Amino acid sequence: MDNSNGHGWRRWAVAVGAVLIACLARAVLWPDLFREATFMPLFGAVLLSAWYGGLGPGLLAVALGAAFMAWTIFPPLENFAVSDPRSQLGMALYLAFGTGICLACHSLHASRRRQRVVQAALHEVKLREAMTVAETAQLAAEAQRKDRFLATLAHELRNPLAPVRYAVEIARRNPAYASDALATIDRQVDHLSRLVEDLMDVSRIARDRLELRTGIVRAEDVLAVSLETARPVIEGARHRLDIVEPDRRWALEGDLVRVAQAITNLLNNAAKFTPPDGTIRVEVTADDATLSFTVTDNGVGIDANDIERLMQPFEQGVPPPHMASSGLGIGLALSRQIAQLHGGSLVLERGPDGTGTRATLRLPRASDVAPAVDPALPARSSEAISVLVADDNADAATTLRLMLELEGHTVHVASDGEEACQLAEAVRPAAAFIDLGMPRRDGLQVCGWIRGRPWSRRTRLIALTGWGQASDFERTRRAGFDAHLVKPVDSDTIMRALRGEDRSAAN
Template identity: 40%
Template sequence: MNKALTAPTELRVLLQLVTSRDTDIAISMLARSGIVAEACEDAAALAKEMAEGTGAVVIAEEVLDDQGYGRVLQALRSQPPWSDLPVIVAARSGAEALESSEAIEQLGNVTVLERPMRVSSLASSVQSALKARKRQYQLRSTLEGLREADQRKTEFLATMAHELRNPLAPLRTALNIVSTQQPTPEKRKALHAMMDRQVTHMVHLIDDLMEVSRVTHGKIALRTGVIALGDVVRDAVEVTRPLITAAHQNLLLELPPVACHVLGDEVRLAQVFSNLLNNASKFTPSKGNIRVSMNWDEETVRVQVIDSGIGIPDDMLETVFGMFVQITGTQRAVHAGLGIGLTLVRSLVELHGGRVYASSAGTNEGTTMTVELPRVVAPESENTDASDGAEWNTAARQKVLVVDDNRDAADSLAQLLELLGANASVAYGGEEALNVMMSSHPTVAFVDIGMPGMNGYEVASKIRATDTLAGTVLIALTGWGQATDRERILNSGFDHHLIKPADIQTLTQLLNSFA
């Protein structure tokens, strides 16, 4: 094959005309329009080059003899499913008859130009063909992206099943122990601590799923203010310190004594650094090192979480922040998680106008995660007084009703509320709840939303329409936690929205507010 010019393989135009002179003239004509074309000696060479990639094919009618036609047709049929390769046939007089022939129709995406061809007609036809071909390449990229996303989703579902089974196994074991023997007080205490850890782990997994969904769909609003970033980092360190200590790792915190401020959501930024520290601990061996440092210039604050762990391959430094991305390798597979933690980190950092990136010298060489945020001028004064109200006020033994069609969920929550000092009762459906409320007039009602028959929304509507129950505090307790779910719940007559399972601190603080 004689290549007059070079071009990207996927956008080159392949030519096979009657004579080499015709081919040279066509190549020259197309070059004047900025189109790169390559000549093919025969049908066999044309078919071979088509298999390697092309933007369009220009062939003479004479090429489509019995042997040449078969080779071109086979090359077209061997194209991938997304491909509809444009073919331009330079025909002799009587192009109309050729255009309607069955042989031409089988070639697919064909344009017939009658010879002698005008320069403008040939250039225009080829440009249109290349434009259509580029759209096909875009479709190919989209399909490849969808296939990759589908593969990641499949892997994610398998990982999620694995991650949820992990805490379920010790929970079932503990239940079997309790049901078959009477554990000693020490053993019962150890079993309780273990079960609490596993339930907390499951809650964190579900929370991460819900959180990343909210953030990536833009359904989260930051509560921003001017904050000292060092304080946020210290808080995140204290949250993750027990994990790092339990893993027998060394933690070094290097924060300048002078405060540096950013405009941000304190809770969300603490979440960012907690996730990064959890990741660092997860992939760093026992007795390994984790270091947190902060520095800044006039415009940017940088926080780095540096570990001596198993590192990240160079080709994964960018993709590691993608949704459901898992880094292969035995050690990482053991602690793989759901592959959404770093996606959440990146989304939250970008919502703050910053960026996060990873660097690593390679496998077993550790990882550095760098968060950069815009710096702002410090305020003149700050008021950070706060009170968590974590102690239950037992002075007022309030009547509390738990409404849930799941009997185990209702009974266990009622028992917990009793331990917290409430006078708790249960109802296992909407109709029963209304009857209990009319007779006992509870101060607070925890109501499940997704009940059969009369659901939680209907219960709330009927309570709000009853004068004698109008003062009841209604708390929705549900597994639905999107912003739209919360908005609908609060607009339906509920005073508060809690996501299952509610922890004891949240229940304590909430009940204290009604005492």
């Protein structure tokens, strides 16, 4: 036992107590027993004091024992002076042996402390080695996942770009096929847009930046939007689609676009992992607190051991024999995260008959609402106005100009920020689409310059850019833009922004 670094006063109390007991044993209890071994009780007290308390208490026990012997044993008695040569020799031997005992205990304790330090250091080294091995394995796994993701991303981006290039070449060689070529380009651009938006959504959720535009949403509206988006994929695989419609009064509080996106992902997954001519069933059920959207297929099914892994971003299952590997492994992870943001959950399991997969999206239920009445569409404005388009990408500026001119507007194009300011001053447009990343003056500077002119009070300024983070929307709002659209944008969104019907249709 080594208490030389702790227990404070107890170390010294043990030394004093041990010497008192030894003196009592020597002088009162067993004087005859220790007559020939005068030092034995005191050596025991010194050993106990040095072993328990360390060097200091041990030396104190030696000193107290020497005082006891000088006073009671060595002549002259009751005097601390030791004058007899034989007594002096005995005192010297006692002090030497007592000090030796103290030093031996101190050395032993120091050796044990060093041993413990070495053992702790070795344990720490082993822990660090184990952590290093684990971290190395984790880094290697992450690097492998990153490489696999980048390879998959490149594959997914190349897939739609190939038909776009072919369609352009076909339309160039034979204008008679232009309509089919344009339809192909439109489909592939739509696919690319969804791919990029899914990636951005995963990033936004990871950084807690995904904004939900919540409100009371009808279950039938959510289902209708989901089916409208997923139906081409389902019909393309010749699947039969069974729909159990919800009660028209059922509703939830959430973001219609995001909830529909989550269900669309489930429908697309069911279509992808079910062999052609399969069956997909979508059903909406409700209890007192929850609305459940359930998608069931009779496809290849899901292994229970893979469920949690497949819920992680960029993880994919083994593609079934009827299809090649495709997708980024985002859909399920995104659907679960959207459900969790709404206070709900996503559950995956085998189908009820042991085949296929059943995915259930559960969301908190809101109070029932009155059945919806289809609203009349707003009238489209046909008033022709002067529009400025500022973009350093010549193709982007040209195609937007053509789109606006087809609507009857007069369009002026600038290829950099300085030219945009000069054109704006010259034509004083009613609206302007401005890219943010232009040379000479960026889009924010152009907006500030225009807003500094008295005539700009009635000019609608729209940021049209590839920057789509929440901070980018805030920057354009502060600069004075009326709307912020994220490329690529379809023509309907362009026209709504031009009419002032949507500030951030592509948020």
